[in-house]
Amino acid sequence: MTELARKRPEFRNINALSDLPSYRLPVAGFVSILHRISGALMFLLMPFIIWVFDNSLSSEISYAKFSAAFNVGLGFVPGWFMKLVALALIWAYLHHFIAGLRHLYMDVCHAVSKEFGKSSAIATLALSIGLTLVLGAKLFGLY
Amino acid sequence: MSVNYGSKRTVVGAHYGLRDWLAQRVTGALMALFTVVVLAQVIFTSGPIGYEQWAGIFASQWMKGLTFTVIVALLWHVWVGIRDIWMDYIKPVGLRLGLQVFSIVWLVACSGWAVQVLWRL
Numbered sequence: 001m002t003e004l005a006r007k008r009p010e011f012r013n014i015n016a017l018s019d020l021p022s023y024r025l026p027v028a029g030f031v032s033i034l035h036r037i038s039g040a041l042m043f044l045l046m047p048f049i050i051w052v053f054d055n056s057l058s059s060e061i062s063y064a065k066f067s068a069a070f071n072v073g074l075g076f077v078p079g080w081f082m083k084l085v086a087l088a089l090i091w092a093y094l095h096h097f098i099a100g101l102r103h104l105y106m107d108v109c110h111a112v113s114k115e116f117g118k119s120s121a122i123a124t125l126a127l128s129i130g131l132t133l134v135l136g137a138k139l140f141g142l143y
Numbered sequence: 144m145s146v147n148y149g150s151k152r153t154v155v156g157a158h159y160g161l162r163d164w165l166a167q168r169v170t171g172a173l174m175a176l177f178t179v180v181v182l183a184q185v186i187f188t189s190g191p192i193g194y195e196q197w198a199g200i201f202a203s204q205w206m207k208g209l210t211f212t213v214i215v216a217l218l219w220h221v222w223v224g225i226r227d228i229w230m231d232y233i234k235p236v237g238l239r240l241g242l243q244v245f246s247i248v249w250l251v252a253c254s255g256w257a258v259q260v261l262w263r264l
Contacts (some may be wrong), residue, residue, distance in 0.1 A: 039224050046221075046253045054260045055195060063194040063195075097178060100171050107168060 028121040035130045038092035045089060056137040080140075089135045167223045170216035177213040180206075201264055210261055218254045220244065 004126040014020070025033070042049070055066035070086065102120050106112055109122075115132060184200045185192065193249060225246045233239040 036224075036228065039221070040228060043221055043225055043249075046249070047256075050253055050256050050260070053257060056194075057201060057260060059263060060194045063197070099173060099176060104168060104172060104175075 006009075013087075026118065027125065028117045029123050031099050031102070031121040034095055038096045041088065041092045041097065045085070048085065049089065081140050087132070087139055089133050090139075091128065091132040094131050095124070098124045098128050163223045167220055170192050170220040173216045174213055174220065177209060180209065196229065201261070203231060203235065207264070214257045215260070218250050221250055225250075 025058070052066060055062040055069075057063075067079075068074070070082045071079050073080060102124055105120075107114075179199065188194075188196050188200075200206065226243060229239050229242050229246070233242060
């Protein structure tokens with residue numbers, strides 16, 4: 001039997017609710033699971049992203065509708081909620097983008113030492129969260 | 144050596160080897176490049192950005208070509224990623240297949256819409 005076809009070990013005694021919250025992940029582990037969560041979030045919100053792409057580009061009238069959605073709201077959804085969704089997407093994009101560049105860098109340079117894994121993971125989190133805060137403050141009109 | 148083909152085939156994972164791994168990295172790099180190109184045009188636009196400036200970024204033919212390529216790259220990239228998630232967490236074969244079909248429909252519909260937006264500009 002080939003290496004691939006051999007039965008691989010499976011661990012099914014991990015309970016997502018009672019075990020996972022108490023597990024302590026290394027920083028790189030957080031970057032990894034957040035990469036997955038941010039990707040899934042963007043996948044689920046893809047129609048909203050394309051709605052924004054559509055309305056912001058199609059005409060001046062649709063552009064006005066797009067701006068109004070974030071300022072006064074759209075239908076029964078208030079503007080602040082639209083901004084909150086946009087902020088979630090901004091975070092997801094920034095995290096996925098920066099963590100993705102980290103992946104590419106590691107693949108190209110074979111930089112897989114434990115130290116680099118940790119320091120680059122910290123840099124990824126600091127950059128993505130920092131930029132999200134800055135852009136979020138701008139989005140909500142704090143400056 | 145035991146038989147691992149036909150009805151005896153052990154079904155694990157999707158594709159072994161380089162293809163999906165490389166596709167995800169190449170498409171990722173392309174989207175990163177696109178992000179930088181769009182950001183640079185937004186940052187170097189003088190004055191406030193309204194409809195004219197924003198739509199102007201996507202008006203040129205090369206930008207349309209690049210955006211179209213990025214939409215296709217995104218479709219492929221997300222398919223590999225979402226399929227990985229289903230393969231990791233969803234064990235019943237029927238449910239996994241259902242979710243994979245849903246992902247394909249979702250992604251193709253979304254990219255069709257995005258291409259439609261791009262092409263009527």
